[in-house]
Amino acid sequence: MSDLPRIAIIADAHFHDLEGDFEFPRIEIDGEKLAVRSWADTRESTRVFNESAKALDEALAEVARRGIRHVVLLGDYTDDGQRQTTARVRTILDGHESAHGTRFYALPGNHDIFGPKGRHHTKQFLDRNDVRVLVTSDIGKAAPGSHATPRMYCEGYPTGLAPVATHGYFRRPDYLHWETPFGASDRVEDRLYPVSSPDGRNCYRLMDASYLVEPEPGLWLLMIDANVFEPRDGLFEEGDEAAFVDSTGAGWNALIRLKPFIVDWIADVSARATKLGKTLLAFSHYPVLDPFDGATGAESVLFGETNIARRTPQQAVADALMTAGMTLHFSGHLHVEGVTRRARGCRSLINVAVPSLVAFPPAFKIVEPSQSASSIETVELSAMAVDPRVLRAYRREAARAGEYPDPAFAAADYGSFLKAHKRALVQHRYFPKEWPGDVVNEISGLSIAAVCKLMPDAGAMTSASGQGAIAISEDAASLDMIEVIADWYCLRQAGVLALDKIPERRRALYRLLAKHFGRPPGTGWDGSTSGFLAIFFGAFDAFLDRAEAGSLHIRIESTSDTEEAA
Structure with a gap:
């Protein structure tokens, strides 16, 4: 000690x-x-x-x-x-x-x-x-x-x-x-x-x-x-x-x-x-x-x-x-x-x-x-409550501006609020400032199942009850692509801290997408939406590998270091 x-x-x-x-x-x-x-x-x-x-x-x-x-x-x-x-x-x-x-x-x-x-x-x-x-x-x-x-x-x-x-x-x-x-x-x-x-x-x-x-x-x-x-x-x-x-x-x-x-x-x-x-x-x-x-x-x-x-x-x-x-x-x-x-x-x-x-x-x-x-x-600090005064102010702002209230305004705790904020970031920052406009236009409003149909080998994808190289549940198939993208950014930032915020079934889905459709970034992007998505899906493997290798408690030796599980 x-x-x-x-x-x-x-x-x-x-x-x-x-x-x-x-x-x-x-x-x-x-x-x-x-x-x-x-x-x-x-x-x-x-x-x-x-x-x-x-x-x-x-x-x-x-x-x-x-x-x-x-x-x-x-x-x-x-x-x-x-x-x-x-x-x-x-x-x-x-x-x-x-x-x-x-x-x-x-x-x-x-x-x-x-x-x-x-x-x-x-x-x-x-x-x-x-x-x-x-x-x-x-x-x-x-x-x-x-x-x-x-x-x-x-x-x-x-x-x-x-x-x-x-x-x-x-x-x-x-x-x-x-x-x-x-x-x-x-x-x-x-x-x-x-x-x-x-x-x-x-x-x-x-x-x-x-x-x-x-x-x-x-x-x-x-x-x-x-x-x-x-x-x-x-x-x-x-x-x-x-x-x-x-x-x-x-x-x-x-x-x-x-x-x-x-x-x-x-x-x-x-x-x-x-x-x-x-x-x-x-x-x-x-x-x-x-x-x-x-x-x-x-x-x-x-x-x-x-x-x-x-x-x-x-x-x-x-x-x-x-x-x-x-x-x-x-x-x-x-x-x-x-x-x-x-x-x-x-x-x-x-x-x-x-x-x-x-x-x-x-x-x-x-x-x-x-x-x-x-x-x-x-x-x-994820379990912390969000200041209700602030949430009321946001609702009043949205009403005054004639906008729908964001899902973040109904968050049960601070962690949920920040995860919902990440989704808002995708729509209001990452899409307009970083993502190619053609890609955004083609995938906006689509489910993950619909997005996967844009991929060249989409014929191998089936529902859980069918046959094929990749089988996903009906719930996963209906998942809004915006949620997938928000999870992508959450995993990038949070590493191990994201694992209990993203359901296991979703993480399994992302592994499947990376395995079946993913390509490493070194192959380059050919400018197509499917090519963009291939590299995007492939990144899930790196994010998940990094998250699963992390820990809430680590011990760093003065000459070498080891990690202990949380």
Whole structure:
């Protein structure tokens, strides 16, 4: 048993201040004025907004119930870094620390802060008449009918760190050890690094917020700021948002190129940890290895360069970090569950991807570290109730807009709500933004049986009572193709956490489809709907293999690792 403390790891809480005042006439539910983000925006986003406050509250309550005193926030702890939202996060963290003695160690994500001066945000809310209205921080560009407020603005470095400054970013007297890549000073001016545009015309000295902290004897938490803001070529106003490449798709691929001092620091810290007998855990917002472990190969063939493809770490990242001595790293960013391993000679690197609180599957991790091994548990929030006020707001929004209520509005719990949200995402985000229009038009509204008839060898498919190479039940045959596609995305993101959310008979059907109709992505897509579906069905095997190999509890040895069944 370890003498070191357990640590809760929360990624991508994306807290939205549902009860905050963003200076517009808010919708009123049961006498309360609420800052409700519209369902119209929610159904197009890979995360939900209004449910985040309750999800974070439940996660922190579970941390307290388990007596855990240390919590790592793996970035994107705010919705989009809005001043109002970040201030509210500070109140929550300070209150939890005061009530339970909890220590938080925060890292910036791409949604918490932007460059040296920040950026504007415009979001869609519901007003007191149940109407969708825009609220923006860009007062100079506010359109008629919208509402302008500086509370929506996202700050840059270092101003955006100030509200959560006491939660790891700066030294505290109770830390046994604290340092940055630049030394012992926590002064902002001592934590700057140079970066310039490729053409050399735009040069900056930006702050890096990385730090190493020893909260209790023998435990080192290596907190790495992997946000990278690369100046663009051309002429821009000093510090303007447009002057920088967003860190969203860059992460470690850009870090090893533009912040190489971080890799040198990792090597130094790793060597010192070994020499001093410290247990070292590394954290950053972005993954250092492909969190899908190669299971998403079909996506680039079917959809081109998606967000997933752009955000996948390259081999150079793994090589650099293994050379530097990093062994165990926890990441967020992609809202995915997964454990990925790479080895080179006697060196190995493991990336543990921590799911988001506001996307399917909602969960966080608890790690119990020691010098010999680390035990990691996944804690789900699927059974949590959905705030009924928010569901009422969505129904009123739909009625006001003349739309049918989404099935998500009748969800029995948070897990069901997020799974229904995934179906809405297919219809309102993935189909219009990623899927080929001809394919969408041909399969929309069809059952899986009807879709399979589009395949070249569909003649071999029969009902359960017939003869043929593939036999499926009548219930499975009538399954709406939109449900199949939603399950495809759920399996991609959730891995092992999806298995009890997708009925076994459906998973068996997907294995049959992959076996009978599937083709590997390496064969390429010929542009036909049947060719697209063949690669799409084939991906089910990789997703299911990855899910079935996962576990809710894993044990990672210091030199090798093994998984234990949940």
